[in-house]
Amino acid sequence: MQMSGAWDVGLGGLDEDAFLQCCELFLQHARSLDDGWSWGRLNGSDEGFLKKTVLVTGKINTEAPDGTSRPAEDLDMLGEDVQDGGPDDAEGTPAPPSAAAVIRYEYHVLYSRSFQTPTLYFRASTLDGRSLSLEEIWDGVHSNYRQRLLHAPWDSITQQEHPLLGQPFFVLHPCRTQQFMSPVLEAARNQNRSLNYIVSWLSTVGPAVGLHIPLSYATASSEPSGLDPD
């Protein structure tokens, strides 16, 4: 599929039609893998989004913001508290106590009309329903991206209201998506090679917040290659 409309919106973006087409191709492959992705839509609305929920192990703070301890249920999940008190523990450790826990991550991919790019919304909660704080979310950012994201945190993960659901989500802010996508798109354009914008973009940003895209998406969800004229 030549996404000819996509090039009009700016070198690193895509228009809404292309977004929907890419999502559809993405979902076709997801269904073949039983990968957990589905299309979310509100009743009576034309707008929709990709969505997926996963359970991962991660770290949560065991001290509530008011200084009290969180319920012990979270601590029993996976055994030992990762910060066992011991004779070597200093008094007044600066880091809040934390423990391993099972965390439910929910990811949504929505189209941003203002930035003309997809946007990754996500939220995370413990199994007993407590939403993770921004601090805990940052704790979960993959080490491969931490240095860069922490360099300008205001520019990357923020908390916003989900445009369709109206609930608080975290967002990977899309303001610079076009900037890092354009070299990839330009190379594809120059070589007359098609790619699925969603696959490229999501594989790039997803892993930072725990979302990994299986390798088979790399070849499955765009136009079959090998037919390009030389």
Add this chain to the structure above:
Amino acid sequence: MSEAGESPTDNPKDEPSAVQSPPEDIGSNEEKKKIDVLLKAVGDTPIMKTKKWAVERGRTVQSLSLFISRFLKLEPSEQLFIYVNQSFAPSPDQEVGVLFECFGSDGKLVLHYCKSQAWG
């Protein structure tokens, strides 16, 4: 494999050498399994003088990314992205050996790398 360098070491200033085994090697030299990786720059990203590397199969994308970042002396404000098929970013935890099996051809794995100040 005239310019094949050794696997990324902790000291990026070392000239690549085909002789020395990196400390992370498991087992004897005969059991050492490395794959050839060809690194290509995307866009305005600087081109590495040494493009061809012999990398242990078990090395992760993140490890390779860190190596390239140090090699190119990236700023803390810059992020390095690595792509297979020029358009798909494998997970940083992915092993290059697996990438080679899936995307390698002519005995090598071509990886494109791109640095960006942008995120989100």
